Amino acid sequence: MSELKIDTRLWSSKARNLSPYVPGEQPQHENLCKLNTNENPFPPSPKVGEAIAKVLEQQADDLRLYPAPESDDLRAALAQLYDIDINQVFVGNGSDEVLALVFASFFLKERPVLAPDISYSFYPVYAQTFGIELVQIALEEDFSIDPDAYRQPCSGIIIANPNAPTGLLLSLADIRKLASEHSNSVIVIDEAYIDFARAVNDSSDAEISAVSLINEFDNILVTQTFSKSRSLAGLRVGMAFGNVSLIEALTRMKNSFNSYPLDKLAQVGATASVLDVEYFTQTCQQVIDLRQSLTAELTALGFDVLPSHANFVFARPKDGNANTVANALREQGIIVRHFDKPRINEYLRITTGTAEQNSRLIDTLQTLQKEAEIIAD
Numbered sequence: 001m002s003e004l005k006i007d008t009r010l011w012s013s014k015a016r017n018l019s020p021y022v023p024g025e026q027p028q029h030e031n032l033c034k035l036n037t038n039e040n041p042f043p044p045s046p047k048v049g050e051a052i053a054k055v056l057e058q059q060a061d062d063l064r065l066y067p068a069p070e071s072d073d074l075r076a077a078l079a080q081l082y083d084i085d086i087n088q089v090f091v092g093n094g095s096d097e098v099l100a101l102v103f104a105s106f107f108l109k110e111r112p113v114l115a116p117d118i119s120y121s122f123y124p125v126y127a128q129t130f131g132i133e134l135v136q137i138a139l140e141e142d143f144s145i146d147p148d149a150y151r152q153p154c155s156g157i158i159i160a161n162p163n164a165p166t167g168l169l170l171s172l173a174d175i176r177k178l179a180s181e182h183s184n185s186v187i188v189i190d191e192a193y194i195d196f197a198r199a200v201n202d203s204s205d206a207e208i209s210a211v212s213l214i215n216e217f218d219n220i221l222v223t224q225t226f227s228k229s230r231s232l233a234g235l236r237v238g239m240a241f242g243n244v245s246l247i248e249a250l251t252r253m254k255n256s257f258n259s260y261p262l263d264k265l266a267q268v269g270a271t272a273s274v275l276d277v278e279y280f281t282q283t284c285q286q287v288i289d290l291r292q293s294l295t296a297e298l299t300a301l302g303f304d305v306l307p308s309h310a311n312f313v314f315a316r317p318k319d320g321n322a323n324t325v326a327n328a329l330r331e332q333g334i335i336v337r338h339f340d341k342p343r344i345n346e347y348l349r350i351t352t353g354t355a356e357q358n359s360r361l362i363d364t365l366q367t368l369q370k371e372a373e374i375i376a377d
């Protein structure tokens, strides 16, 4: 990018003091193998495109009008999916927006909000945006979350489950424990990856999503997104599930900021996606299978791979030279994510691609290893 000269003289001190989130890059080269931002390798349900096309062909005139402010059809479909009340469902322009409203609605208090030290890096950004103190609670040595470490006064707790970038899953028993020990705080479970969390070959209907707890705990709020498991990162739809009082707080906050966060096409497309249960179930299973084979193949190459419950793996190359590996892959047109942060700088976060993309990754890693051996000899 060319160097722009920015004059901050007219900025508020708020704008001056922000340190915005830096999303994973979205390069546009051809033949690029993009395994860096946890997008789904499969296209969205064909029903999504059909529903949007139908609006454009038959009701384009409706785009003149404002969309349904509370996205009623979409919320009804989501309520039905989880067998809850429509008033327990909130939707927003991507779960990032939902999370921003969550911080403003529940965490803007005297006490700090607690989050794992290694987690979604947007949480500290929201905290800073709203002037909220965020206390980071260290993950255990094996990167797991110990609910006992959260026993301190707080306005709330936010945990990504499965966690990012580790991919590890916190049990519902631990979430219950957090919720009962902090009955005066909001426990936010960010389930961006929950649809990939079912154990391999687990055909039981044992619950893994904390949405199953919202009738029992009035202080659990669960956020999810259409960006990962529904292949709709470009449509920008996220949601929250919780007790009606929590949802009402979010709705008030939304209506004090932007009453129409979801445009008509997003509402229609997202609703079509929810209704196509079969496609969703099938593609989630394919992603899970691909993640498992990717885990096995990386392990065979000497990587140390955490047991992932998401659509990515968190893996440490044999010598811990993650940054070198990431750069070498990039030269071959394969982009993975490396976080230059203490404790995790020897790891790579690799999104599972299609079978073809995964084999290209594995083949390239193999070649790189052979070259390194020749140089070493």
Ligand SMILES: *Cc1c(COP(=O)(O)O)cnc(C)c1O
Pocket (backbone or CB within 6 Å): 038, 093, 094, 095, 096, 097, 120, 160, 164, 190, 192, 224, 225, 226, 227, 228, 233, 236, 237, 238
């Ligand atoms: C991707 C992601 C989000 C954001 O999802 P959007 O709906 O695309 O804004 C939120 N939380 C976590 C942990 C994520 O990985």
